Amino acid sequence: xxGRLLVRGGxxxxxxxxxxxxxxxxxxxxxxxxVSLEGQEEIALQGITILEASGLVVSPGFIDLHCHLxxxxxxxxxxxxxxSLAAVNGGFTTLCVMPNTDPPLDTAPLxxxxxxxxxxxxxxxxxxxxxxxxxxxxxxxxEMGELVEAGAVGFSDDGDPVEDPFLMRxxxxxxxPLGVPIIDHCQDPSLTQGGQIHEGWVASRLGLKGxxxxxxxxxxxxxxxxxxxxxxxxxxAHISTSGTLDLVRNARxxxxxxxxxxxxxxxFLSEEAVLGQVLExxxxxxxxxLTPFAYDTRAKVNPPLRPRQDVQxxxxxxxxxxxxxxxxxxxxxxxxxxxxxxxxAAFGIxxxxxxxxxxxxxxxxxxxDLSTVVRHLTIGPARVMGPRWxxxxxxxxxxxxxxxxxxxxxxxxxxxxxxxxxxKNSPLEGQTLQGRVVATVVGGRIVHDRSGIARGPx
Amino acid sequence: MIQTRxxxxxxxxxxxxxxxxxxxxxxxxxxxxxxxxxxIRTRGLPLAERIAANILKFEGLATxxxxxxxxLYRDDVLSRGPTLPHVxxxxxxxxxxxxxxxxxxxxxxxxxxxxxxAVMDLGRPRRVQLAVLVDRGHRELPIRADYVGKNLPSALSxxxxxxxxxxxxxxxxxxxxxxxxxxxxxxxxxxxxxxx
Amino acid sequence: xxxxxxxxxxxxxxxxxxxxxxxxxxxxxxVLDLDDFRTEEINAxxxxxxxxxxxxxxxxxxxxxxxxxxxxxxxxxxxxxxxISFETAGKLLSADVINISESTSSxxxxxxxxxxxxxxxxxxxxxxxxxxxxxxAPYFASxxxxxxxxxxxxDGTHAHPTQALLDLFTIEQRLGSIQGKRVxxxxxxxxxxVARSNLWGLVHLGAHVVLSGPSTLxxxxxxxxxxxxxxxxxADVEVEMNLDKAISEADVVMALRLQRERQDFGLxxxxxxxxxxxxxxxxxxxxxxxxxxxxxxxxxxxxxxxSPEAAHGAQSKIEEQVTNGVAIRMALLLAITPRxxx
Numbered sequence: 001x002x003g004r005l006l007v008r009g010g011x012x013x014x015x016x017x018x019x020x021x022x023x024x025x026x027x028x029x030x031x032x033x034x035v036s037l038e039g040q041e042e043i044a045l046q047g048i049t050i051l052e053a054s055g056l057v058v059s060p061g062f063i064d065l066h067c068h069l070x071x072x073x074x075x076x077x078x079x080x081x082x083x084s085l086a087a088v089n090g091g092f093t094t095l096c097v098m099p100n101t102d103p104p105l106d107t108a109p110l111x112x113x114x115x116x117x118x119x120x121x122x123x124x125x126x127x128x129x130x131x132x133x134x135x136x137x138x139x140x141x142x143e144m145g146e147l148v149e150a151g152a153v154g155f156s157d158d159g160d161p162v163e164d165p166f167l168m169r170x171x172x173x174x175x176x177p178l179g180v181p182i183i184d185h186c187q188d189p190s191l192t193q194g195g196q197i198h199e200g201w202v203a204s205r206l207g208l209k210g211x212x213x214x215x216x217x218x219x220x221x222x223x224x225x226x227x228x229x230x231x232x233x234x235x236x237a238h239i240s241t242s243g244t245l246d247l248v249r250n251a252r253x254x255x256x257x258x259x260x261x262x263x264x265x266x267x268f269l270s271e272e273a274v275l276g277q278v279l280e281x282x283x284x285x286x287x288x289x290l291t292p293f294a295y296d297t298r299a300k301v302n303p304p305l306r307p308r309q310d311v312q313x314x315x316x317x318x319x320x321x322x323x324x325x326x327x328x329x330x331x332x333x334x335x336x337x338x339x340x341x342x343x344x345a346a347f348g349i350x351x352x353x354x355x356x357x358x359x360x361x362x363x364x365x366x367x368x369d370l371s372t373v374v375r376h377l378t379i380g381p382a383r384v385m386g387p388r389w390x391x392x393x394x395x396x397x398x399x400x401x402x403x404x405x406x407x408x409x410x411x412x413x414x415x416x417x418x419x420x421x422x423x424k425n426s427p428l429e430g431q432t433l434q435g436r437v438v439a440t441v442v443g444g445r446i447v448h449d450r451s452g453i454a455r456g457p458x
Numbered sequence: 459m460i461q462t463r464x465x466x467x468x469x470x471x472x473x474x475x476x477x478x479x480x481x482x483x484x485x486x487x488x489x490x491x492x493x494x495x496x497x498i499r500t501r502g503l504p505l506a507e508r509i510a511a512n513i514l515k516f517e518g519l520a521t522x523x524x525x526x527x528x529x530l531y532r533d534d535v536l537s538r539g540p541t542l543p544h545v546x547x548x549x550x551x552x553x554x555x556x557x558x559x560x561x562x563x564x565x566x567x568x569x570x571x572x573x574x575x576a577v578m579d580l581g582r583p584r585r586v587q588l589a590v591l592v593d594r595g596h597r598e599l600p601i602r603a604d605y606v607g608k609n610l611p612s613a614l615s616x617x618x619x620x621x622x623x624x625x626x627x628x629x630x631x632x633x634x635x636x637x638x639x640x641x642x643x644x645x646x647x648x649x650x651x652x653x654x
Numbered sequence: 655x656x657x658x659x660x661x662x663x664x665x666x667x668x669x670x671x672x673x674x675x676x677x678x679x680x681x682x683x684x685v686l687d688l689d690d691f692r693t694e695e696i697n698a699x700x701x702x703x704x705x706x707x708x709x710x711x712x713x714x715x716x717x718x719x720x721x722x723x724x725x726x727x728x729x730x731x732x733x734x735x736x737x738i739s740f741e742t743a744g745k746l747l748s749a750d751v752i753n754i755s756e757s758t759s760s761x762x763x764x765x766x767x768x769x770x771x772x773x774x775x776x777x778x779x780x781x782x783x784x785x786x787x788x789x790x791a792p793y794f795a796s797x798x799x800x801x802x803x804x805x806x807x808x809d810g811t812h813a814h815p816t817q818a819l820l821d822l823f824t825i826e827q828r829l830g831s832i833q834g835k836r837v838x839x840x841x842x843x844x845x846x847x848v849a850r851s852n853l854w855g856l857v858h859l860g861a862h863v864v865l866s867g868p869s870t871l872x873x874x875x876x877x878x879x880x881x882x883x884x885x886x887x888x889a890d891v892e893v894e895m896n897l898d899k900a901i902s903e904a905d906v907v908m909a910l911r912l913q914r915e916r917q918d919f920g921l922x923x924x925x926x927x928x929x930x931x932x933x934x935x936x937x938x939x940x941x942x943x944x945x946x947x948x949x950x951x952x953x954x955x956x957x958x959x960x961s962p963e964a965a966h967g968a969q970s971k972i973e974e975q976v977t978n979g980v981a982i983r984m985a986l987l988l989a990i991t992p993r994x995x996x
Contacts, residue, residue: 204875207789207812207847287887289690292797295790339768339798341791343810527705530717530747530988542698543705543988579714 004028005444006045007403010053012037014060015375016382016394025058027401030443035395050455051446053405056438059374060395061093061402063381065261066158066183066237066327067352069095069126071117072110073102078332078422080114084123086330086352086421088448091437093402094125094392096327096385099136100159106131106142108150115151123447125402127153127385132171132182138163141171148178153385156183158237161219163189168223172232179386181235181259186219186244187211187303196342198304202271205287206295208342211304213241220244224251224258235384236260238329240303242313249322259384261327262314264355265301267362270308273299273427274342297338297345298427301331315362319372325380326373328355332423350416350423358428360408360435370408377404401444405453410436465618466608466631471591474607475505478589479512481605483519485587486556490519492584494552496526498561498573499544504624505591506560524548526559531572552581558605562620564590567601592631594618682990684796684804687813688854696859700823702985703978709746710981720749723991726774727753727783729807730767730791735952735976736807736817740783743983749780749991771795775802780991783807803990811845816986817951818851820979822859824971825906827978828947833860838900838942840932841910841959842871848951849910850876857887864892866900867910867932870921897932904942908949909934909959925958935961939969947971 007025012035014020023037069083078086087095097114099105105114111128118126130152134140136159144155155175161184162168171182192215197203199210220236224247227234239245239260251258276293299305317323331348338345351358356377362368382393391399411434416424440448466474486493493513497506503525510521529543559573570588577586589605594612610633612618617634621627682695709717725744727737737753744751754770767786774782779802784792789810796804808814825832837856843849843865850873856863865872872893880886894900901907912928922928939948948960948970956962964970 199875201875201878204844204873204878207810207850210875287689290687290793292684292686292793295793336766339766341767341786341788341794343788343790344767530705530709530719542702544701545705545708547708575718579717580712581714 003444004033004048005051005401005441005446006048007051007053007058007405007441010056010058010405012058012395013371013374014378014395015371016060016379017396019395020371022054025395025403027403027441027444030401030445032395032397032399032401034397047457049446049457051405051439051441051449052453052455053439056405056407056453057370059404059406060378060393060399061440061442062091062356062377062404063094063096063325063393064092064328064330064352064355065096065325065381065384066098066263067095067330068098068100068332068348070101070332072113076422077334077337080117080126081121082420082422083330083332083352084118084121084126086350086419087124088440088442089420089437089450090352090354091356091404091406091440092124092328092352093404093440093442093447094127096127096129096153096381098129098156098158099131100157104131104136105129105152106134106136106147108143108146111147111150111152124442127151129154129156129158129183131155132157132162133167136160138167141167141174144175144178148180152180153389154181154183154235156185156237158183158185161185161187161189165222165226169226169230172226172230172234176230176232179388181233181384181386183235183237184219184223185237186216186223186239188215188218191215191218195304196300197274198271198306200271200307202274206274206290206342211302213243213306213310216241216303217243217247220247224248224256227251227258228254228256231257233257233259238263238266238303238327239314239323240266240306240310242310242317245313245317245322249317252322259324261325261381261384262318262323263327263329263351264358265305265329265349265351266303267311267315267318267326267368268358269299269305269427270311271305272308273305295342296427297340297342298349298425298429300338300342300345300347301329301349302347315367318376319368323376324384326355326359326376327381328352330355330421330423331425332421333425334422335424338425348423348425349427350419350421350425352421353419354414354426354428354433356406356437357412357414357433357435360406361433363408364434401441403441404437405439405441406435406437408435410434410438412436460637461635462619462632464630465610465633466592468629470608471629471631474591475508476512478591478605478607479509479516482509482558482587482589483513483517485604489556490517490521492555493519493521493558494548494550494555494583495521495523495558495560496548496573496577497523498559498569499525499527501562501620501622501625502526502560504622505562509560509589522549524550526573526576528569528572528576531575533568533572546576546580548580552577552583554582554584556585556587557583559586559588561588561590562622563592563594563618564588564601564603565594565596565618567597567599570601571599591620592618684792684806685815685986685990686792686796686804686806688815688818688851688858691815691855691858693858696819696822696855699819699982699985699989700826702988703823703981706746706981706984707977709984710977715746716748717746718748719988720744720747720991723749723780724778725749725751725781725783725987726779727751727807728770728774729753729755729785731785731787731808733785733807735979736785739976739979740805740807740983742980743987744781746980747984747987749987767791767794768798771799771802775799781805781987784809786810805986805990808847810847811850812847813851814847814951815851816979816983817848818855819986820975820982821848821852821908821949821951822855823982824949824975824978825947827974828971829905829945831859832856835861835905836864836903837861837906837908838864838866838904839908839910840866840897840900840934842912843867843910844871844873845913846910849908852908853888853891857891862890862892864894864900864904866894866897868922868928869895897934897938898941901934901938902941904946906947906949907934907939907942911951911953911955912959929958933957933959933961934964936963936967939964939967949975952976
């Protein structure tokens with residue numbers, strides 16, 4: 001493999017440097033050597049691998065702040081290997097992996113195991129997130145100092161909230177000097193107990209117990225106040241309601257260290273998806289007779305898909321800069337876990353391979369700017385992780401040689417049979433998306449090249 | 459394209475029903491009081507009522523009339539499309555009675571077979587006879603009518619259509635020629651093919 | 655092409671056409687809820703049910719119509735009356751009825767619902783009658799089956815179409831047409847699959863529906879937007895918490911069963927308060943029309959949603975509902991049993 005990689009002639013979009021023009025990116029020894037716009041620099045082309053990117057968009061490699069890879073413990077749903085392949089196919093060069101595995105990632109050896117496996121697989125970078133509490137039991141804090149040394153980039157009991165406010169306060173206080181965020185899955189258990197989807201007219205129509213928006217908002221409000229109290233960094237995972245967004249805006253204006261992420265599905269789908277009538281935010285006839293395709297478990301996710309008004313608010317908030325990052329919350333499941341009555345189905349969508357397509361479809365529709373999408377997949381997440389990660393999410397010289405190359409115009413039909421992920425649970429099956437990843441580079445190595453745009457030595 | 463002609467006028471129908479009434483009484487000498495006419499829905503019913511009225515007029519004998527719905531007994535019930543049964547309404551018990559089934563047309567005999575099964579489920583009649591306005595031949599089962607208004611031998615490609623005032627506003631029996639180019643089916647325009 | 659039986663029996667051909675004026679191809683495969691039943695279809699079912707009532711009066715209560723057809727009842731929730739009703743309905747039509755309940759081995763052993771329904775389809779089941787504690791289970795079943803028809807005998811809190819049909823049939827048998835009648839539904843409507851299906855049916859047939867009960871048990875989201883949205887199916891449904899007002903001049907009073915768990919889960923302060931404010935007793939019933947019907951899907955909590963006097967009073971049509979239930983289910987089985995090929 002050549003030590004040099006040239007990504008030639010693409011439209012470089014790097015919001016961290018305010019760049020949006022055609023040019024070349026040179027990567028040497030795994031790091032960005034230079035970005036030359038309009039081909040200003042001459043580069044000796046012998047022995048160099050070239051990715052022909054003209055007509056395509058070139059951006060810093062996408063960072064996913066939030067995904068579930070199921071290994072160790074549920075390898076039938078996903079492994080580090082299959083998840084990493086799904087990630088790079090989907091344009092993600094860095095994954096922050098959630099610790100709700102079996103056993104949960106709450107000790108240093110397990111963190112090291114994850115990093116070791118990622119190195120062996122050799123595709124995307126995996127950054128482990130450790131549990132906040134031992135065993136994810138919500139009782140005692142983990143040994144955060146040792147875990148950060150072992151490589152944890154943040155802490156979360158995701159899947160569950162931290163129910164005990166005092167414990168959350170301690171977590172925020174203790175972690176603050178370590179410079180890593182506490183990531184909370186905001187969900188009040190008693191308000192949302194037994195809930196299957198958003199509490200609204202769809203839930204009522206289908207006779208399903210709902211989770212009210214307030215169930216997320218009361219917890220988000222609590223976490224924000226605790227962050228204010230402690231000076232710690234709270235990161236709100238997968239926000240889904242306009243109410244939560246307002247809380248975040250308000251908190252930021254008060255100077256609280258709060259960041260927030262939103263998933264592609266919460267920007268692209270609304271609660272009607274469960275009706276099986278429409279697959280995107282659109283006009284569903286609320287009272288049309290239900291078909292046998294109602295109760296679509298592939299659209300069952302936590303937090304649930306929300307009403308159109310919330311989706312629109314999140315899109316506007318993203319565009320306005322009120323949200324820090326887009327993260328997939330990739331949650332692969334076996335078909336067995338979804339092929340059952342709705343109440344029995346697992347929550348989650350397998351989304352690594354469609355997330356970028358969904359976002360680019362929104363761009364194609366004019367709902368979002370391309371630079372906004374790229375920003376929230378690159379410098380946005382890098383900033384959430386903290387200054388240690390300043391070499392990520394950017395193409396400035398010296399940054400990690402991670403690049404995502406995509407075609408914002410290519411239309412394609414989602415076919416879960418083609419997923420590298422073991423999770424085929426996607427409500428977008430058969431749906432047409434506009435925008436697709438073409439190639440992915442991690443540390444100067446081409447890890448995904450769908451249509452063969454590479455030339456020269458490998 | 460489809461040629462239709464009248465093969466029984468209203469006068470002919472009237473005189474046929476008159477004759478049928480006489481024949482029914484003759485065929486059941488001495489048992490007039492145990493007679494029960496059961497009209498097979500739909501057009502068998504008004505025919506049964508008219509025959510009963512004739513019997514009353516000629517013999518002074520009041521004969522009970524009931525309506526028999528055979529929808530639940532047909533052998534093709536599940537292949538001919540949605541079955542909508544109507545109420546079977548029999549004013550007296552059928553036990554020990556002489557039942558005279560009344561229908562407008564006897565053709566393959568399957569309707570009558572179904573009617574007999576229906577009657578047997580209602581009780582144990584002493585005897586069952588059959589009166590029809592038209593016998594058009596082409597039996598597929600060993601069933602015959604005891605009393606026939608008119609024999610109308612017909613080709614399979616022809617359709618016999620009975621209209622009665624009570625149901626259709628006029629009394630007449632029509633015969634329809636279906637040209638061989640038309641798909642052999644019911645031959646009545648507007649009714650969709652259904653058996654698949 | 656019509657079968658030779660009536661191919662040349664002209665009278666029945668025309669009869670068929672008139673019986674199905676607007677539903678030429680109405681081969682219904684599944685009965686999941688009343689939201690997709692057209693008025694004509696409901697009326698045709700009522701006609702069919704009347705014929706079935708006559709069969710129920712006979713000495714020999716059996717017709718050969720569904721001979722050779724197999725009906726499985728698959729009940730994941732205990733139920734006596736509904737299951738017996740379906741079993742009777744199937745047997746009177748000469749179908750073979752096989753009952754499977756939670757206590758039957760394979761279901762109890764944790765065989766998945768999907769595997770169970772696929773297995774039953776593989777045994778050439780014609781009809782599957784499903785009752786399940788989770789809303790949507792029959793929908794899930796129907797989309798995974800391609801030969802067997804599914805009848806929803808109650809799914810979670812979502813729908814109970816056969817109960818609603820028999821309720822509507824009872825009303826029609828007694829009061830003539832449902833159009834314009836004032837029908838009051840009292841109780842835990844939010845969690846009542848009977849009420850929800852009845853709502854669809856009553857609205858389709860033009861009744862004026864009044865809902866009454868505690869606001870914690872009112873399905874607000876189902877009614878949401880009915881003032882603002884044109885064409886909202888429940889635009890004319892009235893909500894009146896005060897039962898004395900709601901029941902005034904009612905033609906029909908439907909009392910719903912109140913489950914004790916609602917009190918346990920904090921949705922109600924007490925059953926005592928519920929009974930004080932919403933129990934249908936003789937005095938409240940006297941505010942309804944003299945000819946008013948009192949209905950209840952059963953089983954009754956006498957003394958809670960209905961007083962014993964009212965439950966056994968002259969206006970109570972609860973036993974009639976049971977008989978009508980068999981007739982309606984016979985009509986439904988006939989309507990959906992899959993057609994023979996060719």
